[in-house]
Amino acid sequence: MTHRILIVEDEPSIAELIAINLSHAGYEVEKAMQTDLAISMMKDQLPSLIILDWMLPGKSGVQFAKELRSNDRTKALPILMLTAKSEESDKVLGLDSGADDYVTKPFSPKELVARVRAILRRQAPIEDTGPLTVGPLKLDPSSHRVVAVWPSIDPKPIALGPTEFRLLQFFMANPERVHSRGNLLDKVWGNEVYIEERTVDVHIKRLRAALAPYECDRYIETVRGSGYRITKTPTES
Template identity: 80%
Template sequence: MTHRILIVEDEPSIAELIAINLSHAGFEVEKAMQTEIALVSMREQLPSLVILDWMLPGKSGVQFAKELRANERTRSLPILMLTAKSEEADKVLGLDSGADDYVTKPFSLKELVARVNALLRRQTPSQESGPLAVGPIRLDPVSHRATAVWPNEQPKIIPLGPTEYRLLQFLMSNPERVHSRTNLLDQVWGSEVYIEERTVDVHIKRLRAALAPVDCDRFIETVRGSGYRITKTPTHT
């Protein structure tokens, strides 16, 4: 299957350069200079991944990413954010908005293509394991769906972005074990992708936020000085 990439970038020269390199890498590419045009394209057909510039006319990439994550249809859409902002606080804001990864300008086109490939690999549902369960949390790799199943209650869907799903899947596959940030980066993001350990903290925060409405966030525990784990017996009730 050929993946279709939507580039939302208002600088034509940058958009064209990215498009040419992605086309050479075997992707179908579509370009949009602003979010309104991107939305029209998405209504017709969802892309496999969105490359989203931070600074856009009318509506910023950060705001657009938040809207995509709040929409059921686009919640699981991988988002790679482009930004000229290189400060840690700016990167965290981009990830907090819903981006799965970021690349700072100026960037290497080879690195950009590598990150696109890595995001798409992580998006592919794993067929290797069966359904997983930790406490009330259930995860089905085939349907790519997470649910909360409490006694005497109807199962409730847990809305997860693609990275949060992969993170939860790895934690549930290895319950009660403490995983360092470095280990989580290698296992969830891939050892070939070079991003900061702080990225893990941002996505753990997003995972807990998704679990909180169904009272499951307490099953993800922080082990001070070591990392994170998922437990069947949380210390906080």
């Protein structure tokens, strides 16, 4: 299957540079100069991934990413944020808005294509683990569903983005083990990816936020100086 990439970038020269490199890499490419046009282009069919510029006319990429994440139809759509902002606080803001990865301008076209490949590769299951259960959490890789099951309460479905799903799946397949940020990058993101370890913290925060309404966030524990784990017996707060 050929992946279709939607580039939302208002600078024609940058959009064309990205489009040419992605086309040479075997992807189908569409371009939109602002978010309204991007929304119109996604009405009939969603792209495989969006490359989204931070600074756009009318509505910023950060605002648009938040809207995509709050919509049931587009909440799992992979987003690569593209921006001239390079401070760590800006990177965190971009990731917190819902982006799966972040590239700063000026950028290497080869690196950008590598990041696109990595994000799309993460859409495949980590491994065929079969259904998993840790505490009240139940995860089914085949149906891509996560539910919280508490006594005397109907199962509650939990909506997760693609990276958070893979992260939770990896944790649940390896309960009680402490995983360093580097290990998580290798196992969940893939060891060929240009991603900083700080990105792991952002996605852990996002995973916990998704689990919190169902009182499941406490099952994801931080082990100071070592990393993260999922436990069957969380410490009562």
